[in-house]
Amino acid sequence: MLGSGKLSAYAAANAYLNALAEDRERRGLAGVSIGWGVWGEAGMALQGDMLEHMQRHGLVPLVPEEAMVAFGRALSVRGSVLAADFDWNRFAQTFTLPRESPLLSELPEVRQALAAAGSERDAVVAEATLHEELAGLGPAERRDALLHLVRTVAAELLGYGEPGDIEPSQAFREMGVDSLAAVEVRNVLGERTGLRLPSTLVFDHPTSQAVAAHLHRELFGDEGDEGAVPASAEEARVRKFLASASFDQLRSLGLVELLSEAAEETAQPAEDGDVGDMDADDLVRFVLGGDEA
Structure with missing residues (x-):
């Protein structure tokens, strides 16, 4: 239902079962297809790093006892139903990263989560001090400071030991950045710079070097661009x-x-x-x- 990564074949099989249940419903026959979320103590999600991957994207593992209660309720309906638990604050931001989602837009919890995220970014803009700290530096020093900031944030969020472990021209995708990590990087850089940054920041500017150059332009315009970041x-x-x-x-x-x-x-x-x-x-x-x- 949600198009989760790493589950394309599984999703195709589920789509068939959903269609079968709905076809039986139209013909007046019994049938229900349950789209399960993550089971906490059993299931495919426990294989490899799948559980961690789903949790990072806001899918909360179901407690088996609660899942069985949901199963009992699902048997009283026909067609297709979803039985899952979500961390909406985390899930809503990552799921709507590429575009708004009609699937979620009518859910009150999602609207509240997205509104809260926007309010936090607005507060950040008002409290920013980095611009003042960098204003006294020359263009080259400012770019170096911003590059160090980006590499520091990336190292913290992606599990690298030191900022120096990340090459300025290394692509974020090569470092394993997914939609959730992209949001986290955006959020932290927004907090530390006071800028309102897009969720697609690291996809639009795919290296630390490129993000730093973008931050410099946002903070100081085109000033000092004659010493621009060299080719990757x-x-x-x-x-x-x-x-x-x-x-x-x-x-x-x-x-x-x-x-x-x-x-x-x-x-x-x-x-x-x-x-x-x-x-x-x-x-x-x-x-x-x-x-x-």
Whole structure:
């Protein structure tokens, strides 16, 4: 029902059972399909790290005795029902991270949880002091301080020993950041900076370096951007490969046509004739921007 991660095959089987129960109901036959939440002492959720994963996302394990009471009540209805327990303060924020959810929007507990989260962020904005602390520093020092802040928060929330264990250009997804961790990082950075940050912060700005640059722009505008964050290590690796790859390598990877199209769309005209006349080296240099390759 909720589209939980790591349970796609299980969800497909449940969808069939839901449809079967509803079909039997339409035909006047007995049948009920119960969508169970997390059982605390038995079930698939106890395998591996599944239980911890679900708890972190706001699914509360059901006490077996209470679950059996719910089972008895479910037998008195027809069709599909949900029997689960939620930590709404945690679940509502993560479940609605990508977009608002019509499934939950009418639940009073969800509306209260989301309203409370918004009120907390509003209070944070009024109490922020970091801007004042950084105002006396130069642009480069401010960026360094913000980068250290982001790495510190990420290390605290993701279980890293020290901020230095997180590379500035390391992608958050590589560190295991999921929707819940994204909300937590956003919340803590919001508290420490006083900014109203989006829930998608670490997805829109996927490295500590990128988040720090975003925070700097939000706090101080474009001031000092001439010393902007350097290109990521990933970009450097891609540029190095493109500059050194043979034409056959590019063609085998399906990149020749893409590079040709990109070059044709570039505003700068080719200096040595049409793009179609370029060899592989000239083509790559042209796409990368002159002599950068």
